[in-house]
Amino acid sequence: MAGKRTAVMACVAALMACGVGEAPAGAHAVGGGYSAGELRRDLAAVRAAGGGDVNVVARVDGPGRAVLRARYGTAGTGSTAPVPWDPEFRVASTSKTFTAVVMLQLAAEGRLSLDDTVERWLPGVVHGKGNDGCRITVRDLLQHTSGIYDYINDPGIRDELLHHFNKARYDATPPSQLVAIAMRHAPLGLRHTYIPGENPYLIGPHERVTIDGPGGEPVDLTDESFQHTADSGVVSTPSDLDTFFRALAGGRLLPADQWALMRRTVAYDDLPVPPAGKQGGYGLGLRVVPLTCGGVYSMHEGDGFGVYGRPAVGADGRRAVTVSVTSTTALVNEDRLNKAVQTLTDHVLCDQ
Numbered sequence: 001m002a003g004k005r006t007a008v009m010a011c012v013a014a015l016m017a018c019g020v021g022e023a024p025a026g027a028h029a030v031g032g033g034y035s036a037g038e039l040r041r042d043l044a045a046v047r048a049a050g051g052g053d054v055n056v057v058a059r060v061d062g063p064g065r066a067v068l069r070a071r072y073g074t075a076g077t078g079s080t081a082p083v084p085w086d087p088e089f090r091v092a093s094t095s096k097t098f099t100a101v102v103m104l105q106l107a108a109e110g111r112l113s114l115d116d117t118v119e120r121w122l123p124g125v126v127h128g129k130g131n132d133g134c135r136i137t138v139r140d141l142l143q144h145t146s147g148i149y150d151y152i153n154d155p156g157i158r159d160e161l162l163h164h165f166n167k168a169r170y171d172a173t174p175p176s177q178l179v180a181i182a183m184r185h186a187p188l189g190l191r192h193t194y195i196p197g198e199n200p201y202l203i204g205p206h207e208r209v210t211i212d213g214p215g216g217e218p219v220d221l222t223d224e225s226f227q228h229t230a231d232s233g234v235v236s237t238p239s240d241l242d243t244f245f246r247a248l249a250g251g252r253l254l255p256a257d258q259w260a261l262m263r264r265t266v267a268y269d270d271l272p273v274p275p276a277g278k279q280g281g282y283g284l285g286l287r288v289v290p291l292t293c294g295g296v297y298s299m300h301e302g303d304g305f306g307v308y309g310r311p312a313v314g315a316d317g318r319r320a321v322t323v324s325v326t327s328t329t330a331l332v333n334e335d336r337l338n339k340a341v342q343t344l345t346d347h348v349l350c351d352q
Helices: 002-014 036-049 092-108 138-142 155-163 238-249 256-262 334-350
Strands: 055-061 067-072 210-212 218-220 287-290 296-299 307-314 320-326
Touching: 036 055, 036 067, 036 320, 036 334, 055 238, 092 138, 092 238, 092 256, 092 307, 238 296, 238 307, 238 320, 296 334, 307 334, 320 334
Parallel strands: none
Antiparallel strands: 055 067, 055 320, 210 218, 287 296, 296 307, 307 320
């Protein structure tokens, strides 16, 4: 098991409270004027936007070993232990950034083209109901312009997940085809980033995720296998996500041409307008969002079952921030949560 986990972590890495809000002893300032007190303030606003009964943790990484951290809440319902400083969580759609990086690395090596059709690599998989794999490219898949229906919105799946979670939690339906990718680059040291596959259990310190069920009784959502595919299957931590996104923006994972392709965007309208007052764009497994101070940052949200991850990195890769939010009684209002996280992110990345 340990050998397999190490191999998986290396592969992924090669892609590249109880009201406690203070930064821990030994934490370094991240430079500029943004302080631990301001991070506690902004994270408290995120918690309030999540309904006030969520558990939250945030981490900011700057040049060198500069770090700020803050947290509020406990390790889960019934626990008196504080939120872990660096909890593992299922990063959900942030997995798409990892997947996009791998695809762009393969494109840089000449092993595929972003203009290749789905039919070339997955013959016969996409067809029927107006879907045609001959007309959809790899680029379309990565920038969400394929027009393929989002399976998570299927009424039957949503009903099963929202009202019959105990039945669905170990659903490990395999994708039609698994693609094995071997990377040649050195690992980034993402020691808590891995792909559990069908294993429903997290390995390292983490929070319990709960919501009130239909009858008012708490339903524990922590252990599940449903999120096990290329669009949602990665497990990581705030520190590892900061490392990954800093390496990506700093040019350590992709050649310059592929990094530029990743940031070439189309419009989106599924997130609130950020504090800068104008909407960002969606690239290849990545969102590019304007800052109030000028310039942009890169991010990709991840919304799982009561777990909401928000990693972001400045354009130069010097500073990154990840916010993790975990439900204890109810799923959050994502619009309010996103506005609060966007404000926190803008404060962190503008205050250089």
